[in-house]
Every structure is written in C-alpha cells, then in structure tokens.
Amino acid sequence: MGGTWMQVLGLNWLVLSVTGSAATMGVVVMLQSLPVLLLGSWGGALADRLPAKPMLIAFQVLRALLAVVLLAGDSTWLIYAVALLSGVVGSFEGPVLGRFGSALVPKESLGSALALGSVLSSAGRIGGMALGGILVGITGPSALFAINAVSYLAVIGALSLMRTAEMRYLPTAAPADRGVAAGLRYVRSQPVVLIVLALSFVLGSLGRNYQVSMAAMVSGPLPAAPRRTASSPRSSP
Incomplete structure (x- = not known):
C-alpha cells in the first residue's frame, strides 16, 4: 500500500513536470477511475466465478509491470495508457480482493478486520506519501516507480504462502443470481444500498478530488511545482 501511494505521488510529479497542467492530472485520475465505474460490476461477477488467489497474484504481476513501464519514459500518452490499464486492473481486482479478504477471518471478526484494514490503508497512504515526497525531490519519480514495482514481490510472496484450504468458506450464489x-436488480430492490451508493458518489465526486486540487495548489499559489526543462518539454494531451 505504501508503494502504491509513492507511485501516485511520483505520477503526479511526472505529470506536472511534463505538462505543468493540473487539468492533465485530472485526465489521468479520470482514466484511472472510469474503468472501475464501467467494469466494476463485471469484476464482481468474475469474483463469484473464479478462485481468488491466482487472480490476485496475476493482478499484482500486472501492476508491477505497469510500474516498470513508467520507467520507460515520460510521454503523456504513455502516462495515459498506464493510468487506463491500472483502472482496468483495479475494476477486477477490487471485488476479488474484497471477497478474498472476507474469507480470511471468522465472520464474527470481520468488522474488526475491516477496521484494521482501514487503519493500515491510511498508514500506508501517510507513510508512502511522506517518504515519496522526500525521495522525489532527491531522485525524481523513477525511484518511486521502481520501489513500487519491487514491493509487489512481497505481496505475491505472501499470497503464494497463504493456505486457502484453511480459509473460511464463502457460499456462492446460484448461476442465475x-x-x-442480477446484481443491479438486487441493488434496485434495496433502498439502503442505493442510499449508500448515492452518498459514495457524492463524496467521491466532491470530497476526494484532493489528488488534483493539491496539485493545482502546488503549481499555483504554492510555487513548488517541478519546473519543466528543455529535456522535459510541454506535451499536449
């Protein structure tokens, strides 16, 4: 998780270095998020049909490869392609990871496990961003991409060592359900779920755009954005 947020910071820095535009960063964030909106339902359907462990290992390999691709250059179109592919991977990885995580602990401990996961996620975000902020000024964003790629080896190793036979069994719905x-029909029939989804949409649209707004502040009222050089010309989207 820390490596992922280091890459987020490094990618932001790279976009500002190449284009000097927070609007371009908004496009990058959109390309990462749009596949989740369009393909997330199919990712959930796939999670109900296929074993989670090999799928998660494959997703980690793909994410590591995408981090390596970012080391190849600073083309705007390359950044766009990596952002889009990351979103596609995330749209399938998220539901699989959610189902896999639910099987790791007993049902009565699931609430505590979710709370602990949230704490670790926040710690990874804080630590990854803090360390990345130090390194990016010293080494540039490439080191952050490399660290993130290597960090997936630990995740792949941990997944490989997990004994799925000892995990809690999660029943699967009938093929027709x-x-x-079928998932959309279920959501439509549950007002509480609809309210939660609506709140998530509002919060995600208005309250979680800090990745772009902070970049705009850095390149605007806080004159700390990386300067474009002759070797990093402004690229058009």
Missing part, C-alpha cells in the same frame, strides 16, 4: 443484471 450472480450475473451483472
């Missing part, structure tokens, strides 16, 4: 259409 685990497709995308």
Whole structure:
C-alpha cells in the first residue's frame, strides 16, 4: 500500500513536470477511475466465478509491470495508457480482493478486520506519501516507480504462502443470481444500498478530488511545482 501511494505521488510529479497542467492530472485520475465505474460490476461477477488467489497474484504481476513501464519514459500518452490499464486492473481486482479478504477471518471478526484494514490503508497512504515526497525531490519519480514495482514481490510472496484450504468458506450464489443484471436488480430492490451508493458518489465526486486540487495548489499559489526543462518539454494531451 505504501508503494502504491509513492507511485501516485511520483505520477503526479511526472505529470506536472511534463505538462505543468493540473487539468492533465485530472485526465489521468479520470482514466484511472472510469474503468472501475464501467467494469466494476463485471469484476464482481468474475469474483463469484473464479478462485481468488491466482487472480490476485496475476493482478499484482500486472501492476508491477505497469510500474516498470513508467520507467520507460515520460510521454503523456504513455502516462495515459498506464493510468487506463491500472483502472482496468483495479475494476477486477477490487471485488476479488474484497471477497478474498472476507474469507480470511471468522465472520464474527470481520468488522474488526475491516477496521484494521482501514487503519493500515491510511498508514500506508501517510507513510508512502511522506517518504515519496522526500525521495522525489532527491531522485525524481523513477525511484518511486521502481520501489513500487519491487514491493509487489512481497505481496505475491505472501499470497503464494497463504493456505486457502484453511480459509473460511464463502457460499456462492446460484448461476442465475450472480450475473451483472442480477446484481443491479438486487441493488434496485434495496433502498439502503442505493442510499449508500448515492452518498459514495457524492463524496467521491466532491470530497476526494484532493489528488488534483493539491496539485493545482502546488503549481499555483504554492510555487513548488517541478519546473519543466528543455529535456522535459510541454506535451499536449
């Protein structure tokens, strides 16, 4: 998790270095998020059909490869492609990870496990961003991409050592009830779920755009954005 947030910071720095535009960063964030909106339902349907462990290992390999690709250059189109592919991977990885995580602990401990996961996620965000902020000024963003790529080796190793036979069994829905259409019908029939989704949409749209707004502040009222040089010309999207 810390390596992921280091890469987020490094990618932000790279976009500002190449384009000097917070609007371009908004495009990058959109490309990361749009596949989740469009493909997330299919990711959930896939999570109900296929074993989680090999899928998660494959997703970690793909994420490591995408981090390595960022080391190849600073083309705007390369950044766009990596952002889009990361979003596609995330749209399938998220539901699989959620199901896999639910099977790791007993049902009565699931609430505590979710709270602990949230704490660790926040700690990774704080620590990764803090360390990345120090390193990016010394080494540039490439080191952050390399660290993130290497960090996936630990995740792949941990997943490989997990004994899935000892995990809690999660029943699967009948084939007719685990497709995308069936999921949408279920959501439509549950007002509470609709309210939660609506709140998540509002908060995600208005309250979690800090990744772009902070970049705009850095390149605007806080004159601390990386300067473009002759070797890093402004690229058009």
